[in-house]
Amino acid sequence: MLAETDKIIYRKIQLLKVLDASNDYLKTVDLANFLDLSLKTVQKELESLIEDLKNSSYAVKLEKVGNLYRFIKKSSVNMDLIYLDFKRESIYFYLMRKAVFRKTIKEKKEIDYFYSASHLYKNKRIFKTYLMNYGLELDLSTLSIEGNEINIRFLYFQFFWENYRGVEWPFDTIDRQELIREIEQLDTFLFKSMTEIEKEQFLYWVAIIKIRASNDQLLIENRVKLNQVMFKDMQEFQQIVAKTIGVIEKTTLHSEAVYLYFAYTLTTESTFYKQQLLADLEKDNKNFQIHKMVRELTTKFSQKFSLNTHPNYVDVYFSIYKLFVCQSIYHGSLREYESRNLFESGIIKQYEKEFALFYPEVMKNYGKKYSENRYLYQRVLFLFSTLIEESSYRPQINIKILSSGGAIEELLLTKKVQSLANNIAIKDSNAKDLDIIVSDCMVNNTENDLVFYWNLQPTEKEWEALARRIAEIEQDKELRIPLVTN
Structure with missing residues (x-):
């Protein structure tokens, strides 16, 4: 809102x-x-x-x-x-940053910014309603965000990472270079082994801990109940927390280190850390209903399509786990903002029949918030079906799109055509390796055998016909691939 x-x-x-x-x-x-x-x-x-x-x-x-x-x-x-x-310049930015940094701004200045006292109050109420989507509350008098501490931190990460990454450092009260020096002085393998984007994500998480610590908002108990015997890098997480926020009580230090490990691993691209987190969850799975549910679902699908040996299996397994964590524990606050039309793609429909049989069977044991959640169903199916597609070679289909409707219409059509399959490449008019030209207007006679004609506003039947044509081209290209013999 x-x-x-x-x-x-x-x-x-x-x-x-x-x-x-x-x-x-x-x-x-x-x-x-x-x-x-x-x-x-x-x-x-x-x-x-x-x-x-x-x-x-x-x-x-x-x-x-x-x-x-x-x-x-x-x-x-x-x-x-x-x-x-x-x-x-948005009110959302103003209120969020004021809540994060606890900036004291006199009421008169706020009223000047919002044009009137009633306008200010109205927008505070809108912001309060927005936060309810994350299971959080807003104190209208102080603009303090209240609720589960981990939820608050994940909301902060989402806000800053979505809007500032790769543009500028968003934490005015924290010197980025000084923070890097503090971590590097510890000479940890953890920070050295990170890619540049992983380092930046990690700095965001640590900066948020520093901000919350400055407001006495520390994790007194370990709300992320990972098993107590963590892998060797847990000590490095503890060193980083102690160095960056100062001396704190031992139990709190451990809770903050476990949280940092868990939060960072949910956003990192490192397969090693993904595997380690899943291994830790496996050891203590009785306390993790979400992991148990994801494991059962993933196992059933993998057995059906023999996927557990695929090189990207761990990535997909982890993506599904992250999806359920963010959707349930954190009210979707880390949900990726992908286009919903991906879920309508041709890839999914090939496997939906089998998936529709065992997904409800698994989910019925975990409550309606999972079994009746259409977003989760479609997103998990999309992840699995993409993995299946990657398990076998598919020749690239090179497509050029022409529309008398102009650049905007071509852009719209491009997005929808690309969603038909993951082996489609959109080419420009100068490409020499085209497989098909999709057009609503007459095309040069020399290319006529490649042209698929349809209307300016394609009907559902025309989309189905295009999908069949692409499938035929793919099958023909597969037959023309020479066999490799010893």
């Missing part, structure tokens, strides 16, 4: 992303259709955007010719920084 002023800001960001993705002039009506907004709304936001960019310090501009718009920028411009600057 967003305040009205925030909706305007995020609409502008959406418009900028679409305009930046195209080098051409785009029609107002196409932008409105693409973003599912009214023509009047888009026209208003575009005019406002022209002024916003004109008054900014960035080397960008939005050019208007009649009802056509084109975004112009220098190659050195960081668009993520521009998007972040727009977000900074």
